[in-house]
Amino acid sequence: MTGRLVIAGLGPGADALVTPEVSAALAEATDVIGYTPYVARVAERPGLVRHPSGNRVEMDRSQHALALAAEGRRVVVVSSGDPGVFAMAAAVFEAVEAGPDHWRALDIRVLPGITAMLAAAARAGAPLGHDFCAINLSDNLKPRALVEKRLRLAVEADFAMAFYNPRSASRPEGFERTLSLLSGLCRDDRPVIFARAVSTPDEEIRVVPLSRCRADMADMRTVVIVGSSATRIIERDGPPIVYTPRSAPA
Structure with missing residues (x-):
């Protein structure tokens, strides 16, 4: 064989x-x-x-x-x-x-x-409809300083961002630092999607503005998607639709 x-x-x-x-x-x-x-x-x-x-x-x-x-x-x-x-x-x-x-x-x-970010994005609408990046927030295999450098550069480039492994039980402070960094760089109304256990019976999708985000909203089964400055929310009866337009202003 x-x-x-x-x-x-x-x-x-x-x-x-x-x-x-x-x-x-x-x-x-x-x-x-x-x-x-x-x-x-x-x-x-x-x-x-x-x-x-x-x-x-x-x-x-x-x-x-x-x-x-x-x-x-x-x-x-x-x-x-x-x-x-x-x-x-x-x-x-x-x-x-x-x-x-x-x-x-x-x-x-x-x-x-x-992958989890695509399943999560589909549940919420189309938050990754324009340029985006994915960042693993765990510092098990890279220094925390590199994680934060990539976060700052992603915000500067105005990417929508998908975060994997946002908050572990052993290092809960890492995601707190991430939210603090984002709060200092982004507008308070930036849409943030917390998508936990997508496609399983435990699925939970929450859409909140950055100003209302708390570290305990995420765990290792959660993918967090942070919109770009252009990301929009369509309010309606039922869950809102979150999407990022396909074009960017000059």
Whole structure:
């Protein structure tokens, strides 16, 4: 049997948002590897071995997957959302670059998924309708000073911004600092979307002006989208529509 490694995105949570391409890869897999909550989303079946592991062991997980594929197994490494957005695809390729030469000859494929910021944006309207950026607010793999530099430059460039990993239980002060920085640089009425657990039964979408944002509105299951200076809100019966026009003034 010829081994292969697929790095797949399971989407934001709902089974309906897993692509047919990813479902087909999972149906052919002999092994599924990933963070425990994501592996739990893959149903058990005969012939499939599931390898759950904890958070922050991405390199160990990647090396394990590559070693199994080199033995001839059909391995799928799963991430939530899209595997190339703050997820496992980069970790696997870091392991390939640092690993033995024969790993470079493996059949490795990346299968995209619906990343959380796109699912959240769709729920709210079209807040990413013009230029935007995504920033991981976690300082686990980069210094806090770099996070804040990128925030300042993104505001200066007037991007809409999508924030991943905004507020962890161990470092709640990081998001407080983010809100304080934004408050000093942006108008108080800048629209902010807090989208938690999108497409799951726990989904919650809140749209508030920057002046009313609190750090405890976010956790690690929340994507936060901050509009640009041009982002608009259409009030109506029911949830408002948030969108950023396709053009920018000269």
